[in-house]
Amino acid sequence: MSKEMLNALDTLEAEKGVSKAVVIEALEAALISAYKRHYGQSQNVEVNFDEKKGDITVYAVKEVTDEVMDSQLEISLKDATAINPAYEVGDKIRFEVTPKDFGRIAAQTAKQVILQRVREAERSIIYDEFSAYENDIMQGVVERQDRRYIYVNLGKIEAVLSKQDQIPNEHYQPHDRIKVYVTRVENTSKGPQVFVSRTHPDLLRRLFEQEVPEIYDGTVEILSIAREAGDRAKIAVRSTDPDIDPVGTCVGPKGQRVQALVNELKGENMDIVEWNEDPAIYIANALNPSEVSDVIFDMENPKVCTVVVPDHQLSLAIGKRGQNARLAAKLTAYKIDIKSESDMEEFYAQLDEQESSEVEETEEIVDSSLEDEANVSDEEVTFDETDESETES
Known part of the structure; x- marks a missing residue:
């Protein structure tokens, strides 16, 4: 068994990458438990595995004391000095207690430990391998x-x-x-x-990297992805090379590149838009395929804007069940309110009427205030004249 044990440990270390020292340490601990279980011994047991010969030896460890209270755990100083005069109180002495049939128990225990370590090693290898594929x-x-x-x-x-x-x-x-x-x-x-x-937005990023060499090498960058899996997605791209069209590069000749992704995702539509550092242009691009007349930003909240589109483009800009507007908002990280040109004209007209009304009210208040002041002045003058005449009389 000794040679078989050593060969098994060498094979385990070479093929599975499990350290021989780790297995021996686990084997010794398992053999101590097995010895205690089969022979009912106390906790003062040590097992030694000879890495060169493969021999397994069991020792009972006893402490040298003046008075022996437990013969399994302690040995008297007199008996200890009889073995070796150098022993003193508090020293530990090991006595070999290897049973004759312990080889069979050791073999069974070693087999279990080795199999367990093999499983753990395989799990560790698989975990390390697939952790590298995360994201x-x-x-x-x-x-x-x-x-x-x-x-x-x-x-x-x-x-x-x-x-x-x-x-x-x-x-x-x-x-x-x-x-x-x-x-x-x-x-x-x-x-x-x-x-x-299959629904994660970064799935699209990795698929584009596989399909478009310019994205893989960094010439074209994907800056944002908004996706409703299985239905539609918007991807914002830009090029680090001014001579390369990022949208055309991603679409490919006759749409071959983007069509490959659509086929992989079972018909999910792709809108590839060009990123722009100007938010107004970027938002207009994100609402593709609709036309955009104007983008008005909220002065109080810069992440809120109103997009004006031609009347006949309103439904296209909003999209089916609001999907186009919703994806554009996710893509750009702006809260987008879409209005038609006629709605904006009505809004501005109402705003003008409101301003005119406020001006008229202000003028009326001013006129009324002036009249009141004039009336007060007249009364004061009349009172003064009356007062003077009475004084003269």
């Missing part, structure tokens, strides 16, 4: 599903795709190949657990 994209195969998850085989591990991470109206069948975004990797008591998503 990245992977391709997997749909295996099965239940009420909570769809299980996707990523090779060495089975990832879970929850309902909120599934694209609405997308149906998954066993053996379907799908691309998923790894949101997080957890090291649980049952082993590594990988969570993936």
Whole structure:
């Protein structure tokens, strides 16, 4: 068994990357528990594993005392000095107590420890490997599903795709190949657990990096993504090279590049807009495909604006169930209020009427105040004249 044990430890270290010292430490602890369990010994037991020969030896450790209270834990000074005159009170002496049949127990225990360490090593390797894929994209195969998850085989591990991470109206069948975004990797008591998503906005970012070389090498940058998975998405891009059109680059010749992403996401529409440092131009671009006449910012809250569009473009700017406006607001991080040109004209007309009315009211108040002052002056003059005449009489 000695040679087999050493060979097993060497193989474990070479193939699984598990340190021999770590396994030996765990093996010694397990053998102590096994010895106590089988032979009913107390806590003063030590197990030594010879790394060169592979021999396992069990020792009972006793403390040297003047008076022995427990013979299993203590030894008298007289008996200790009989073994070695150098022993003093408080010293620890080890006595070999290896049972004759302990080899069988040791072999069983060693097997269990090694298997456990192998499992732990494999889990650690898988966790480390898939942790590197966190916030990245992977391709997997749909295996099965239940009420909570769809299980996707990523090779060495089975990832879970929850309902909120599934694209609405997308149906998954066993053996379907799908691309998923790894949101997080957890090291649980049952082993590594990988969570993936098909609805995460960064899935689009990774897909574009795969499809558009200019995005991968940084010539074109994706600055913002707004997405309603399975239906529509808006992506804001800019180019670090003035000679490269970022939108045209992402769309590709005859729309081939963006069409590849639409096909991967089962028909999800893509609006690629150009980012601009001028918020007004950026917001106008974000409301594509509608035309924008003007963008008016709120002076009190700079993140709130009113967008004016031609009357015939109002429904297009708002979109189906407000989707276009909603995605544009998410993309730009502005609160957007969309109004038609006729609505703005009415608004300005009402504002003018209100201002005119306020001016008229102000003028009436001023005129009334002047009349009151005039009347008061007349009364004062009349009173003075009367007073003077009475005085003369």
